[in-house]
Amino acid sequence: MIQIVDSRTIAAGMRAESMHAVAARIIPVELDFPEPGPVVRGRLADLGGLRISSIRSNVTKVERTPILARDDLAPSLMLGLQVSGSSLVVQDGREAVVRPGDLVVYSSTSPYTLVDSEGYRQHQFRMPLERLALPRDVVRQVTATRLSPGHPVADLAAGYFRHLAGRPGAFADAGADAVSQSSMELIRAVISTHLDVTSAATKASLKATLQLRILEYVRAHLGDPSLNAARIAAEHHISRRQLYNVLAAGGISLGDWIRNQRLEGCRDDLGSGLSQHVTIASVAQRWGFRDPSSFGRLFRAEYGLSPRQWRQTATKAQPALASDPTPARL
Incomplete structure (x- = not known):
């Protein structure tokens, strides 16, 4: 807005x-x-x-x-x-x-x-x-x-x-x-x-937030289907092994975390009244899923409903959303 x-x-x-x-x-x-x-x-x-x-x-x-x-x-x-x-x-x-x-x-x-x-x-x-x-x-x-x-x-x-x-x-x-x-x-x-x-204090401070910075980077690129461990590691100037170790210290499996974040993003979008005129395949692609069929299977396995069933159920439970494209004046 x-x-x-x-x-x-x-x-x-x-x-x-x-x-x-x-x-x-x-x-x-x-x-x-x-x-x-x-x-x-x-x-x-x-x-x-x-x-x-x-x-x-x-x-x-x-x-x-x-x-x-x-x-x-x-x-x-x-x-x-x-x-x-x-x-x-x-x-x-x-x-x-x-x-x-x-x-x-x-x-x-x-x-x-x-x-x-x-x-x-x-x-x-x-x-x-x-x-x-x-x-x-x-x-x-x-x-x-x-x-x-x-x-x-x-x-x-x-x-x-x-x-x-x-x-x-x-x-x-x-x-x-x-x-x-x-x-x-x-x-x-x-x-x-x-x-x-290169100072020891700054390097220590940056190391302390490495896991969070990695997750923020991944979250910002969830829509890119080519996102992978090698790219994430390179962006943070660490090896893939270091990447996995940093995330494992927080109990995070990279592949599972990416998949769950993408599914949650799709679920939220499909449950929004604003998505009614967007195809399910488009929503899946927006969140980095290349194959609509595999997306559908993953979604059902996670939430117990197909993407179409979830959208129908969620949108019936909320009033239609109105949008006003005119900027508000203060």
Whole structure:
């Protein structure tokens, strides 16, 4: 869902309160607007676990205060992509001046300040820290820091996130989770590139989250029928034997886990009213099953019903879903 933000549609006397409410949908912060008051235009969008805000505003200061940093928001990481001009980002005892194309991260769990005398001009991407699958001490090393400016990985990421912020509606709901996970993988790559990954402390921290990062990678690529152990191991710079050992330590069998995740994805899609005009074969293919017949046998063995029976049973139990393609206005 995309929500359009335009302060011109709000009565002048209510704009400041309304724009604080909009900001709270991204992350609760204090805002300083110059006279004659707020001027804000942009949009918000959710893609899986990723919340995207693309905002231009005359706000000159955005502050996550110490009190707000202790609120009930799930610990989150914000990635900022500077669009134009320059901004000052302050957090964890560091300051960074970011310019067009620069990437910077800041965390919800400690106070931060963004300052721009010409107004806020960033694309921002918020994601849960737990899904980023990096230890907090690793993240804390890169807050309020320009992330590897000029490095090919950072340049790739800047182009990717610029495109994502510019066209969030181009990604169908069915692909939102995959886009979200791929985005988090890219952020991890940028952070890892920026850090001295040869240091013992960083290597230990990354090793501690290896299993979670592997599973997040696999989850993001479940729709690819060519996904296999060799590819997964190569993506994480380990051998296949190491891959199996890491997963076995958590009681996970790779093949069984992939199959179960794919079946659960198919079951959820087939049980949704939105799937009524999609063939069962298309749903199976979306989740990485090449052969409809073998998919049907696996589904029945797991759930006791054929995919068609499950869809009929599940959709009868819920009301028809209505969709409104018109973006909501705030």
